[in-house]
Amino acid sequence: MTWQTDYDMHEAGLTVGEVAGRTGVAASAIRFYERQGLLTSDRTSTNQRRYHADALCRVKMIHACQRVGLTLAEIRDALSHLEPGKAPGPEDWEHLAARLRTEASERVDLLNQVLRDLASSS
Amino acid sequence: MTWQTDYDMHEAGLTVGEVAGRTGVAASAIRFYERQGLLTSDRTSTNQRRYHADALCRVKMIHACQRVGLTLAEIRDALSHLEPGKAPGPEDWEHLAARLRTEASERVDLLNQVLRDLASSS
DNA sequence: CGTTGACTTCAACAAAGGTTCAACCCATAG
DNA sequence: CTATGGGTTGAACCTTTGTTGAAGTCAACG
Numbered sequence: 627m628t629w630q631t632d633y634d635m636h637e638a639g640l641t642v643g644e645v646a647g648r649t650g651v652a653a654s655a656i657r658f659y660e661r662q663g664l665l666t667s668d669r670t671s672t673n674q675r676r677y678h679a680d681a682l683c684r685v686k687m688i689h690a691c692q693r694v695g696l697t698l699a700e701i702r703d704a705l706s707h708l709e710p711g712k713a714p715g716p717e718d719w720e721h722l723a724a725r726l727r728t729e730a731s732e733r734v735d736l737l738n739q740v741l742r743d744l745a746s747s748s
Numbered sequence: 749m750t751w752q753t754d755y756d757m758h759e760a761g762l763t764v765g766e767v768a769g770r771t772g773v774a775a776s777a778i779r780f781y782e783r784q785g786l787l788t789s790d791r792t793s794t795n796q797r798r799y800h801a802d803a804l805c806r807v808k809m810i811h812a813c814q815r816v817g818l819t820l821a822e823i824r825d826a827l828s829h830l831e832p833g834k835a836p837g838p839e840d841w842e843h844l845a846a847r848l849r850t851e852a853s854e855r856v857d858l859l860n861q862v863l864r865d866l867a868s869s870s
Numbered sequence: 871c872g873t874t875g876a877c878t879t880c881a882a883c884a885a886a887g888g889t890t891c892a893a894c895c896c897a898t899a900g
Numbered sequence: 901c902t903a904t905g906g907g908t909t910g911a912a913c914c915t916t917t918g919t920t921g922a923a924g925t926c927a928a929c930g
Contacts, residue, residue, distance in 0.1 A: 643876065653877095654919055662917090672926060674877055683866045690859040694852075695817035698917070716867060723863035730816075730856045737812040737852055741845035744805045745838060765906065775907095776889055784887090794896060796907050820887070871930100878925070886916085895908070900901100 639668060639676030649685040656685060664688060664702050680714055687726075694730045704729075761790060761798030771807040778807060786810060786824050802836055809848075816852045826851075 646653040659665045660675070665684055667675040684705065691701045704725055708714045768775040781787045782797075787806055789797040806827065813823045826847055830836045 641877075652919080655917080657878095658918060672877085673879095674926090683869070686862050687859075687866060690855075690862040692917095693817050693855045694859050695815050719863075719866050723867060726863065727860060730859055733812075733815045734852045734856055737809075737816050738849060740808045740812040741841075741848065744809060744841050745845060747805070763907075774889080777887080779908095780888060792907095794907085796896095814887095874927100874929085876926090879923090881921090883920075884918085888914085890913075891911090893909090896906090897904100898906105899904085 638670070639678050640681065642667075642675050642677070645677050645681055645685060648682055649689070651685050651689055659685070659688060659698070662698055662702065664698060664705055683719070691726060695733055696726075696729065700729075760792070761800050762803065764789075764797050764799070767799050767803055767807060770804055771811070773807050773811055781807070781810060781820070784820055784824065786820060786827055805841070813848060817855055818848075818851065822851075 640648075642653045642656055645651075645656055649656075656665065657675075660667060665677070665681055667677045667681070670676055687705075688698070688701055691704075692698075696704075704722060707725075708718050708722055762770075764775045764778055767773075767778055771778075778787065779797075782789060787799070787803055789799045789803070792798055809827075810820070810823055813826075814820075818826075826844055829847075830840050830844055
C-alpha cells in the first residue's frame with residue numbers, strides 16, 4: 627500500500643496502480659500500452675514497474691487520441707518522435723500536440739465535408 | 749455487369765458493387781453494415797441487394813464518422829433517428845449532421861484540453 | 871508469523887470490425 | 901450453350917484493444 631514510499635523508491639516513480647488511479651485508465655490497459663511500446667517504465671529491485679511523471683501525460687493523451695479515432699499504432703508513431711533524447715520538454719510536447727491537433731482537424735474536416743455534401747445533394 | 753440496367757431494375761437502385769465503387773468502401777464492409785442495421789436494401793426477384801441513393805450518403809458518413817472515433821453502434825444510434833418516417837429529407841440530414849459535428853467537436857475539445865494541460869504542466 | 875493488498879507473468883477469453891473462401895445462382899456476350 | 905462477371909450465403913479467420921484469472925512475490929500490519 628505504502629509501496630511508493632519505499633526506501634529504494636521515494637524518489638523513483640509511480641506504480642501502475644497510481645497511474646491507473648490518476649488517469650482513470652485500467653492498470654491492465656496501462657500494462658498493455660507498455661507492451662505495445664507506447665509507455666516505458668523502470669523496475670524496482672523486486673521487479674515492479676515505476677513510471678515517470680510524464681507517463682500520466684502520455685496515458686491521458688493516448689486516451690483522448692483514441693476518442694478521436696487514432697489507433698494505438700498511430701499514437702505510438704506520434705509518441706516515438708518524443709523519445710530519442712529522453713525527458714520530453716515543453717516544446718517536444720507542443721510539437722506533438724500540434725501534430726495531433728492537425729490530424730484530428732483533418733478528420734473532422736473530412737466528416738464536415740461529407741456532411742455538407744450530404745446536405746446539399748439530398 | 750449491366751446488372752443494374754435490368755428491366756426489373758432500371759428504376760430500382762444500386763448494387764452492392766456500385767455502392768462499393770462509388771464510396772471506396774469494400775462490398776464486404778457494406779454487407780456487414782447492413783447486417784449491423786446501419787443500412788437497408790431491397791432485393792430483386794433474384795435476391796440481389798438494391799440500395800437507394802441515400803445509401804451512398806450513409807456509407808460515406810459511416811466512414812467519416814469512424815475516422816473521428818465513433819463506433820458503429822454510436823453511428824447506428826445516430827442514423828436511427830433518420831429512419832422512422834423513411835426517405836430522409838434535407839433537414840433530417842442537417843439535424844443528423846449537427847449531432848455528429850457536436851460529438852466530434854467534444855472529442856477534439858477534450859483532446860485539445862489534454863494537450864493544453866500537458867503543455868502547461870510539463 | 872501469518873494475512874493482506876498491491877504487484878508480477880502468462881494464458882485464455884472477448885467484442886468490434888471486417889476479410890476471405892467455398893459453393894452456388896443467374897443474365898448477358900460470344 | 902457455355903463461359904464470365906457480377907451477386908448470394910455461411911463459416912472461418914484475422915487484427916485490435918483490452919479484461920480476467922491463476923499462481924506466485926513481496927513488504928507491512930498486527
